[in-house]
Amino acid sequence: MAAWLVRRLLQAVVTFLAVAALLFVLMRAAPGNPLSRLTDDRPMTPAEQQRLQALFGLDQPVSTQFTRFAAAAATGDFGVSIEYYPVRVNTLIRSRLPASLLLGGTVLLVNLGLGIWLGVLQARRRGSSIDRWLTRLSLAGYAMPSFWLALILVSVFAIEWRLLPAAQMRDPLLGAEAGWVARTLDLLAHLVLPVVTLSVVTIAATMRYQRTAMLEVLRLDYILAARARGLEESAVVWRHAWRNALFPVLTLVGLMLPMLVSGSVFVESVFAWPGLGSLAAGAIAARDYPVLMATALLVSGAVLVSGVLTDIGYHVLDPRTRS
């Protein structure tokens, strides 16, 4: 186990270094000047250009730039933001991370809870009209552009019916004297629309995996044996079958992460949710390279870590993978 773990971790570290190198190559390969937007539409004087390039280290040779970036990736210090100069990228990311974790975590819970339940339901009723319609609905959700769904939900639930807040994470009018109940309710109300949007566009994969895994298990002999013993159907499904069909779905969490992060760039920017996604979306207009690079590296790191965790899970729970 220990040797395997060390090998797996080393592999992840090597991959992470390759990710950093790839990101750097991407940045260098992109045509155009990240600083050109700083003086708005007025052309930049050569002196200004030189000063700005020196400020962000763009006047150094490529090798020096890469060494600096690699050091930044290793220490987690990505220098100064272009848009919010002189605020450091780290400070920005730290202030935006909690909102993103809250949104992403809630979506993950909804997605897994509802997706697993619906997937099992589909497998139990394989071929029925419920099964077919759930597949169609989930495929429609999967095909839906998240930013469009977000705008439609805003126009119906926030503007037309005034049921839910249209943007932000907290009501600015809710003063400090408000109790924790009022604050929590306010936060929950703000969470509803972003969570619904992201769940609709990501739930199809969970349902599909759970349905397939469940079908694989339900045709095995021990299920037939359990039924033959006259057990309740719900006991057969949940206690006998589902336990063995859950694992493939858990591996999905790692695969879902990139989808969730990309989706939150759109959803957070529509709902002005103060997380990393809207930070990245805002960085686009300002060509804030350091911020985009840092978010990309952070997200890729999270993807790699979740891959390692999935593998460890497999290793611990499924002895067959230990060969």
Added chain:
Amino acid sequence: MTGSLAATLRTAWRNPSGRTGAFLMIGLLTLAVVGPWLLPDPTAIPDLGAGATPPSTGHLFGTDHLNRDLLARVATGARISLTIGALSVALSLTVGTLIGLWAGSAGGWLDSGLMRLVDAALAIPRLFVLLLLLVVWDHVPLPALIAVIGLTGWFGTSRMVRGEAIRLRTAGYIQAAVALGAAPKRTIFRHLLPNVFGVILVSATLGIGEVILLEAGLSFLGVGLQPPTPSWGIMVLDSRNYFSTAPWTLLFPGAMILVTVLAVNLMSDALRAAFDPRSA
């Protein structure tokens, strides 16, 4: 092989969802090919003062905030989206298949090196790769956009094709071909490639939907194609300040994205089920 492929396609066609997807796609292709000929110029502004007008007999989908005909814009958008989807996926598949076959048949350090690179590339969400490449690029021409999207989409395909190639390398008929003295190139292109075709086809159809969503998203974020190009993502972005008074400007372009991606995914689903009946 061609016989079994035709049989598979027939199975996919018999699948009601697959057929619905195919019919939707035929309709969309017709709109994309014929629409821009029959409809008004999508960038023409007949009467700026009139602004957004609701759907009427003159403008079936209404007009947008600049009084441009929405149906014409949506049809040109279909042409753009489907072109980007088809061409960039064709590029991804070609590159991915070649690299997958190369890695799978070469083995050794070349194989492991390539696959580590693919691991790294797959860890970065594709949206971020594209953002980093496109964000400082002022006016991205359509061919460049297709190339950039295509060249960031081959990683998954190459890994799948490599896996199939390695699995099939030990198959009897491949070993027979090698034993009979077939050149490596012949083994790969005449014997291996036709048999990984199923995997490639399913990943191609799924890839088209992914690319169409990506392009719309990039346009929505202000990256890639620029106004007044009627990309669906740009149209949704345009509607952002008007959708409460002119909901049709939001509804139609987004619905086009949804229907197109759904059509492709339904077809892909039917193909997957036809190639692998156990999962249906």
